[in-house]
Amino acid sequence: MSSGNELKAKFLEFPYVSVPHRDLMVDLVSSVESRAGSSLQPCTLPHEVQHFSNSTASSRGSLHIRTGTSSSQIDFMLGAWIHCKLPSGGALNITSLSAYLRPSTDAPHFLMELIQSSPTSLVLILDLTPRKDLIAYPDYLKTYYEDPQLDKHRQRLQMLPQVSPYFSPSLYIRAVVSPTAIMVSIDMGESESASIEGIIQDHISPIAKELLEFWLDKCAFLEKSVGDLEKVSLAKRDGIIKNKTIEIDLASSFPRLFGQEVANRVLDVLKGYYNA
Amino acid sequence: MSSGNELKAKFLEFPYVSVPHRDLMVDLVSSVESRAGSSLQPCTLPHEVQHFSNSTASSRGSLHIRTGTSSSQIDFMLGAWIHCKLPSGGALNITSLSAYLRPSTDAPHFLMELIQSSPTSLVLILDLTPRKDLIAYPDYLKTYYEDPQLDKHRQRLQMLPQVSPYFSPSLYIRAVVSPTAIMVSIDMGESESASIEGIIQDHISPIAKELLEFWLDKCAFLEKSVGDLEKVSLAKRDGIIKNKTIEIDLASSFPRLFGQEVANRVLDVLKGYYNA
Numbered sequence: 001m002s003s004g005n006e007l008k009a010k011f012l013e014f015p016y017v018s019v020p021h022r023d024l025m026v027d028l029v030s031s032v033e034s035r036a037g038s039s040l041q042p043c044t045l046p047h048e049v050q051h052f053s054n055s056t057a058s059s060r061g062s063l064h065i066r067t068g069t070s071s072s073q074i075d076f077m078l079g080a081w082i083h084c085k086l087p088s089g090g091a092l093n094i095t096s097l098s099a100y101l102r103p104s105t106d107a108p109h110f111l112m113e114l115i116q117s118s119p120t121s122l123v124l125i126l127d128l129t130p131r132k133d134l135i136a137y138p139d140y141l142k143t144y145y146e147d148p149q150l151d152k153h154r155q156r157l158q159m160l161p162q163v164s165p166y167f168s169p170s171l172y173i174r175a176v177v178s179p180t181a182i183m184v185s186i187d188m189g190e191s192e193s194a195s196i197e198g199i200i201q202d203h204i205s206p207i208a209k210e211l212l213e214f215w216l217d218k219c220a221f222l223e224k225s226v227g228d229l230e231k232v233s234l235a236k237r238d239g240i241i242k243n244k245t246i247e248i249d250l251a252s253s254f255p256r257l258f259g260q261e262v263a264n265r266v267l268d269v270l271k272g273y274y275n276a
Numbered sequence: 277m278s279s280g281n282e283l284k285a286k287f288l289e290f291p292y293v294s295v296p297h298r299d300l301m302v303d304l305v306s307s308v309e310s311r312a313g314s315s316l317q318p319c320t321l322p323h324e325v326q327h328f329s330n331s332t333a334s335s336r337g338s339l340h341i342r343t344g345t346s347s348s349q350i351d352f353m354l355g356a357w358i359h360c361k362l363p364s365g366g367a368l369n370i371t372s373l374s375a376y377l378r379p380s381t382d383a384p385h386f387l388m389e390l391i392q393s394s395p396t397s398l399v400l401i402l403d404l405t406p407r408k409d410l411i412a413y414p415d416y417l418k419t420y421y422e423d424p425q426l427d428k429h430r431q432r433l434q435m436l437p438q439v440s441p442y443f444s445p446s447l448y449i450r451a452v453v454s455p456t457a458i459m460v461s462i463d464m465g466e467s468e469s470a471s472i473e474g475i476i477q478d479h480i481s482p483i484a485k486e487l488l489e490f491w492l493d494k495c496a497f498l499e500k501s502v503g504d505l506e507k508v509s510l511a512k513r514d515g516i517i518k519n520k521t522i523e524i525d526l527a528s529s530f531p532r533l534f535g536q537e538v539a540n541r542v543l544d545v546l547k548g549y550y551n552a
Contacts, residue, residue: 133409134451136513138520145447154443165441167430171421174455175410179447237412244414 004042007050011064016083016093020201021114025095027205028112028212029064029079032099035216039072049269054258059084061258063266065273068102074220075100075238076273084257092117099220100242103234106131106226107219108144108178109241112208114200120188122196123166126153126208127181128215129241131234134179141179148214150180153207160203162186162194170248176241182207242274280318283326287340292359292369296477297390301371303481304388304488305340305355308375311492315348325545328538334361335533339542341549344378350496351376351514352549360533368393375496376518379510382407382502383495384420384454385517388484390476396464398472399442402429402484403457404491405517407510410455417455424490426456429483436479438462438470446524452517458483518550 012029014022033040043050043066053060061082068074077099084092096113108128115123128150134141145151157163166185168174177183186199226234250270254263288305290298309316319326319342329336337358344350353375360368372389384404391399404426410417421427433439442461444450453459462475502510526546530539 133412133513134448135516136409136509138448138516141447141451151447158443165443167434167441171417171427171455172410172414175417179450233412237409240411240414 007047008043008064010051011062011079011081014081014095016060016081016091017095017116018197018200020197020205021095021116024200024205024208025079025081025097025114028097028208031209031212031216032077032097033066036066036068036072036074036077036220039069039074040066040077041069042066045269049266052258052262052266054262059257061266063270067273073101073105073107073223075102078273082257086117090118098245099215100238101131101220103231103238104226105219105222105224106140106230106234107222107224108215110212110215110219111177112212114204116196120196122186122199123184124157124186124204125166125168125177125181125183126204126211127177127183128211128219129176130178131237144219145178145180148218150178150211150214153211154180154182154184157182157184157203157207160186160199162188162191162199172244172248176244239275246271246274283323284319284340286327287338287355287357290357290371292336292357292367293371293392294473294476296473296481297371297392300476300481300484301355301357301373301390304373304484307485307488307492308353308373309342312342312344312348312350312353312496315345315350316342316353317345318342321545325542328534328542330534330538335359337534337542339546343549349377349381349383349499351378354549358533362393366394374521375491376514377407377496379507379514380502381495381498381500382416382506382510383498383500384491386488386491386495387453388488390480392472396472398462398475399460400433400462400480401442401444401453401457401459402480402487403453403459404487404495405452406454407513420495421454421456424494426454426487426490429487430456430458430460433458433460433479433483436462436475438464438467438475448520448524452520515551522547522550 012026014025043064045063045065049063051062064079065076067076080096082094086092093116099110101107101109108130111125111127111129113125128144132140163184163186166183168183186196188194188196250267254267288302290301319340321339321341325339327338340355341352343352356372358370362368369392370389375386377383377385384406387401387403387405389401404420408416439460439462442459444459462472464470464472526543530543
């Protein structure tokens with residue numbers, strides 16, 4: 001049986017994606033872990049949930065979850081990768097990093113997902129997810145999105161000719177993200193001079209790192225004073241977000257990709273974290 | 277001095293826009309007025325606010341407002357057009373129709389704006405503006421946006437090669453609209469076979485009419501039972517939306533376009549409706 005360190009090293013291999021893609025994911029996970037350091041508990045996922053595959057091993061996945069210590073504002077961080085061979089001969093590769101905060105702060109959650117379904121196309125979702133209704137709380141919009149000019153990242157990326165806005169088929173996903181969310185699809189077409197790897201390295205990496213820095217500095221580790229009533233309403237709204245994430249992001253695709261038994265095993269454990 | 281009917285006829289002339297653009301605006305205003313009929317009071321705006329211009333008459337504008345009777349769910353409807361000669365020789369033409377509901381219902385407001393700053397380009401904003409946080413109230417998202425498949429309109433329009441997503445520079449505007457909002461910019465480029473007028477007639481008109489029909493059927497005239505506490509929170513959120521609309525949409529541009537004196541005169545009257 002593998003030790004915790006070996007399982008973590010295996011997660012950090014991100015074995016099916018390109019070098020710049022892997023470097024980015026490792027960098028982001030390490031940034032959270034080195035910064036949050038003592039305020040995160042070790043990953044205690046069962047081994048068969050840290051790494052899993054379907055019966056033919058054509059689909060493989062890995063999860064890495066660390067919950068915050070009781071005094072931390074971080075609820076938990078979740079890193080994941082999924083690799084699925086496609087009947088067409090290609091493969092679907094998804095890597096993600098999300099980090100949820102507790103109701104002791106109202107600061108946004110962090111969310112990044114890279115979905116690559118062919119060597120020449122990629123969908124990127126990168127956002128600080130608001131915890132409050134931005135209309136009823138205009139100061140929240142100002143503090144976390146307007147004043148720090150978060151939209152500049154989206155604008156920068158949008159200038160690349162290969163980049164176009166991505167509209168999620170889920171209206172819930174469109175509604176839950178912030179107005180500065182980066183939701184783009186990147187299509188290299190027949191381009192020979194540029195590659196997805198180059199776009200990740202030169203454009204996505206610096207933006208994702210900068211946004212994560214901002215989140216660590218101004219969201220996760222900035223102490224906030226939140227009233228008791230507000231905590232209750234934050235917890236309720238967060239609960240809806242987490243349940244919807246399981247429902248939309250995972251529950252619909254996992255059984256298809258990994259078979260019902262493996263999907264149930266993984267989802268049951270995940271639900272424990274999301275509903276805790 | 278002109279009578280109310282003459283002033284209204286002058287508003288409905290939409291004298292500076294193309295025939296299909298005018299036909300669409302007249303059709304939409306008439307649809308609301310004929311359907312809402314007896315539940316709307318006559319327009320009682322001062323004459324000099326129904327029609328106004330700057331000192332050189334290079335900028336002209338017209339407003340038409342009707343408030344709902346006391347038993348109506350409609351707060352007020354506002355039709356408007358603005359025409360400004362540009363130093364470049366061209367002109368800016370904006371036409372809009374918005375309709376706000378009262379806190380006796382939580383159904384969405386209606387919003388349409390057409391902004392044409394050159395003969396070959398147009399920005400369209402068309403939406404049913406949510407009255408509640410769509411995350412905290414998932415049933416609201418389902419009832420007004422998912423179940424009636426409102427996204428199909430955006431998808432249809434997005435298929436045209438001249439149409440691309442429009443990102444408002446205001447994060448508030450991006451946050452206030454629904455996930456099915458049509459916010460697009462239409463650019464005809466050098467096309468000789470197609471025109472903005474053709475796009476308005478063949479594509480924008482049918483969509484705008486269908487969305488307004490839906491709003492009239494399922495929002496403005498469907499009785500809802502809203503609790504007293506909820507009414508208070510709807511009124512508060514609506515108040516923020518209305519104040520922001522004045523602030524972002526009008527207060528920043530009106531003095532520039534019409535001079536401070538005319539801008540103050542018009543805005544003071546408008547504020548009375550928006551804050552009522």
